[in-house]
Structures are given as C-alpha cells and as structure tokens.
Amino acid sequence: MTATPELQPKFVEKRTIDYIPPSERHGRPISLLFVWFAANSSITALVTGALMTILGNSALWSIPAILLGNILGGYITALHSAQGPQLGVPQMIQSRAQFGFYGAILPLVLALFIYIGFYATGLVLGGQALGLLFHVSPQIGAILFAVFCALSAIVGYRWIHRFSHLPAFLSAIVFVWLIVVMVTGDMGESITASNGFAMAPFVLGVSLSASWQLTFGPYIADYSRYLPETTSQNATVGWTFLGSVLGASLAMTVGAFAAFLGGDAFSGSEVGYITDLAGKFGVIVLLAVILGKLAGNTLSAYGGFMSITTIVSAFTKQNHLKSYTRMLFILGVTAVALAIALAASENFLTVFQNFLLFLLYFMTPWSAVNLVDFYLVRNKKYDIKGLFDPNGIYGKFNWIAYIAYLAGVIVQIPFMNSAIYVGPIAYLLNGAEIAWILGVVVSAVLYYLMTGNLRRRVKAAAA
Numbered sequence: 001m002t003a004t005p006e007l008q009p010k011f012v013e014k015r016t017i018d019y020i021p022p023s024e025r026h027g028r029p030i031s032l033l034f035v036w037f038a039a040n041s042s043i044t045a046l047v048t049g050a051l052m053t054i055l056g057n058s059a060l061w062s063i064p065a066i067l068l069g070n071i072l073g074g075y076i077t078a079l080h081s082a083q084g085p086q087l088g089v090p091q092m093i094q095s096r097a098q099f100g101f102y103g104a105i106l107p108l109v110l111a112l113f114i115y116i117g118f119y120a121t122g123l124v125l126g127g128q129a130l131g132l133l134f135h136v137s138p139q140i141g142a143i144l145f146a147v148f149c150a151l152s153a154i155v156g157y158r159w160i161h162r163f164s165h166l167p168a169f170l171s172a173i174v175f176v177w178l179i180v181v182m183v184t185g186d187m188g189e190s191i192t193a194s195n196g197f198a199m200a201p202f203v204l205g206v207s208l209s210a211s212w213q214l215t216f217g218p219y220i221a222d223y224s225r226y227l228p229e230t231t232s233q234n235a236t237v238g239w240t241f242l243g244s245v246l247g248a249s250l251a252m253t254v255g256a257f258a259a260f261l262g263g264d265a266f267s268g269s270e271v272g273y274i275t276d277l278a279g280k281f282g283v284i285v286l287l288a289v290i291l292g293k294l295a296g297n298t299l300s301a302y303g304g305f306m307s308i309t310t311i312v313s314a315f316t317k318q319n320h321l322k323s324y325t326r327m328l329f330i331l332g333v334t335a336v337a338l339a340i341a342l343a344a345s346e347n348f349l350t351v352f353q354n355f356l357l358f359l360l361y362f363m364t365p366w367s368a369v370n371l372v373d374f375y376l377v378r379n380k381k382y383d384i385k386g387l388f389d390p391n392g393i394y395g396k397f398n399w400i401a402y403i404a405y406l407a408g409v410i411v412q413i414p415f416m417n418s419a420i421y422v423g424p425i426a427y428l429l430n431g432a433e434i435a436w437i438l439g440v441v442v443s444a445v446l447y448y449l450m451t452g453n454l455r456r457r458v459k460a461a462a463a
C-alpha cells in the first residue's frame with residue numbers, strides 16, 4: 001500500500017524554534033480564522049462562559065459581558081499574529097528581543113504554566129466526552145485523548161491548520177443549534193426573564209472573557225510564522241481576531257445559558273448536560289466537544305514543547321531538534337499534563353481556573369512589553385540571528401523590560417480579585433475586576449518611555 005500524500009514525511013513538521021526560511025513559507029491568512037475559531041469554541045470556553053451566570057450575571061447581561069471582554073482581550077491578542085509572517089519565529093522566543101537572551105526565561109516559564117494548565121484542564125473535559133462516547137471511564141478517556149493530542153502536535157503546523165476546519169464548522173453548527181434549543185420554548189422564557197443588571201459581576205465577567213483571550217497571547221504567532229513575509233498585516237490580525245472572538249463568544253454564550261438553566265445539574269457534568277440538551281443528537285455534540293478540544297489541546301502541546309525547547313536551547317545553544325527529540329519533548333509535556341489531569345477532582349477544575357486567572361496577571365504585562373516593542377519601538381524590524389545569540393544585539397538580560405514588566409504586575413496587586421488573593425481595592429469595588437487593564441497600560445507606557453534612546457537609534461538607522 002502506498003502512503004497517502006498526507007502521511008509522507010514532508011507532512012510531519014521538521015522545524016521547531018528555528019527561523020522559517022522564505023522557501024518554506026506558505027498559506028493564506030484566512031486559514032487563521034479556522035485555527036482560532038476551532039481553538040476558541042471549545043468546551044473550556046463554554047465552562048468559562050458558565051462562570052458568567054454562576055457569578056451572578058443574568059442570562060441576558062452575560063452576552064454583552066462576553067462580547068465586550070472577548071473584543072477587548074481579543075484585539076490585544078490578535079496584534080501578536082502579525083509577528084509571525086514578519087519574523088518567522090515562534091511567539092515566545094521573540095521575548096528575547098525585549099528581556100534578553102537569558103532574561104526571556106522568566107516569561108517562558110510563565111507561558112509553560114499556561115500551556116500545561118490548559119492542556120490538563122482540556123484533558124479532563126475531553127476525557128469526559130471521550131468516556132461518554134466510548135462508554136469508558138473519564139480517566140481512560142483522558143489517557144486516550146492525550147495520545148491523540150500528542151500525535152496531532154507531533155504532526156505539527158500543516159496538520160493543525162488543515163484539521164482546524166472540521167472542528168470550526170462542527171462547533172459553529174452545534175453551538176448555534178444549542179443556543180436555538182435553549183432560547184425557544186420554556187427554556188427561552190426563563191432566559192428572557194433573566195435580565196437584571198449588576199455592576200460587579202458584569203465587570204468580572206468582562207475581565208474573565210478578556211482573560212480567556214489574553215492567555216492565548218503566548219500561542220498566537222506560532223500559527224502565522226509560516227505565512228509569507230509579504231502577507232497583509234491587517235488580514236493576519238483581522239482573521240485571528242474574528243476567529244478568536246466569534247469562536248469564544250459563541251461557546252461562552254452556550255455555557256452562560258446552560259449553567260443558568262441547569263444549575264447544579266450542569267456544574268460537575270458540563271459535557272453530560274449539553275449532550276442531554278441535544279437529545280438524540282447528543283453524539284454529534286460529543287464529537288464537536290472532542291474535536292474542538294483536540295484542536296485547542298494540540299496548540300498547548302505544541303506551544304509547550306516549543307517553550308521548553310527555547311528554555312533548554314538557552315543553555316545547549318541548539319536551535320534545531322532531531323525528530324525523535326522533538327517527539328520526546330511533546331510526549332514529556334503531554335505526560336505532565338496527563339498526570340495533573342488524572343489527579344484532578346471536580347473541585348480541582350475550579351481551583352485550576354483560578355490559578356490560570358492568577359497567571360493572567362503575569363502574562364498581560366508581557367503582552368504589553370512585547371507588542372510595544374514590536375509596533376512602537378523597533379518598528380517591526382528584528383535581527384533574527386540576534387534572537388539566537390547570547391552575545392547578539394539583544395544582550396543577555398535587559399533590565400528595562402524587567403522594570404516595565406514588574407511594575408505592570410505590582411500595580412495590579414491591590415486590584416486583584418482571585419481565589420488566591422483579593423486586593424483591598426477589588427474588595428472596595430465589590431469584586432469588580434479591572435487589574436489586567438492596569439497591567440497592560442502601566443507596562444506599555446513605562447516600556448515606551450524607558451526606550452527613548454533605543455527608539456531614536458532605530459529612527460536614525462532607518463533614515
């Protein structure tokens with residue numbers, strides 16, 4: 001039997017954190033619509049949306065909270081997408097230009113927490129769905145699911161793009177249809193009757209939705225880095241934005257309505273509840289959940305392994321991995337995520353989401369520094385060799401980025417409202433959560449102000 005073209009070695013990705021040369025650039029930016037719609041319209045987004053009504057928003061006021069948060073956060077996140085075609089390297093390695101060759105290890109480790117955290121929660125929820133589909137326990141489901149996610153990440157970039165079309169279409173149909181089921185008949189009447197407004201849960205809902213988008217920051221440019229350098233920046237950012245915002249808003253609205261209608265019947269068996277809503281079409285809902293979460297988890301496995309590779313390469317100076325080393329790294333990330341998923345109880349999921357929200361406070365200042373550097377300081381021009389050289393122009397450790405970054409984290413402390421810590425101002429605001437906005441603004445402004453010399457040099461060099 002001859003292998004199909006898809007299975008020929010060319011289809012399995014060879015590159016890791018190295019620069020993608022012009023001869024290997026390919027694809028069109030519209031592909032990002034599918035990648036980001038698929039990753040965002042996931043069961044994890046649905047559960048995040050459920051928090052809207054669980055935290056006290058009415059069913060109807062959940063919708064503007066979801067839209068506003070996703071649009072605000074999604075815009076910032078989508079701006080990272082233009083870095084892919086322009087620089088041709090993964091998202092997180094670009095941090096070396098701001099933080100320095102060794103300094104970038106801090107944001108890389110933080111990103112790794114995000115990758116593994118979302119990977120593990122995804123394995124729990126995907127495992128539930130796979131368990132229901134194959135009539136096996138959720139634990140066996142999670143193990144099977146981990147194997148699929150790892151394989152998918154091993155095959156890599158081209159597969160990720162091509163495969164995303166299927167979950168994107170399937171999730172769009174299934175989630176729209178679930179909304180139709182919930183807004184008609186008796187259920188629809190309870191939803192329209194739930195229309196009261198309360199400020200604190202609304203603001204918290206906006207922030208949770210924004211944080212859903214912003215925690216994708218470390219992922220973004222990885223999936224645009226093979227696009228030709230001449231690709232339109234507006235198209236790259238625009239399709240990323242549209243896919244992310246539409247996908248997440250749709251899934252979150254389903255979650256907000258389902259948690260409102262289901263109450264305790266929803267919490268703890270989220271997948272089972274929405275499957276039951278679909279009646280005899282439950283199997284299709286399960287497929288949408290599984291394939292959608294496979295798309296999202298693949299990104300976490302893929303980004304996780306590239307972050308580890310970047311951290312390790314700072315010491316070994318090896319920027320190109322052998323195929324089996326690449327595979328081992330992906331399996332290693334998968335094993336850690338699976339171990340966490342298997343140890344997780346139902347309660348763990350809530351705890352873990354809070355932990356991830358907490359990480360958000362540390363990630364948004366990174367986004368701010370990284371984006372200001374790209375758009376406003378260096379005018380999108382980087383010395384790619386310098387990103388791989390500890391003695392290159394970006395240096396080993398850049399204290400300017402660290403000050404801007406740490407100031408953005410510290411300014412958030414009094415405003416933080418998480419399960420781990422509630423700051424005094426958040427307390428006065430009745431739990432309204434605005435910390436991340438301050439983190440973004442303070443880090444962005446400080447980094448811009450402190451890079452005056454650098455900006456003048458960049459201007460002089462361009463003139």
Ligand SMILES: Nc1ccnc(=O)[nH]1
Pocket residue numbers: 044118211212213215216296300
């Ligand atoms: N908000 C998210 C960021 C990264 N991965 C996810 O599944 N979700």
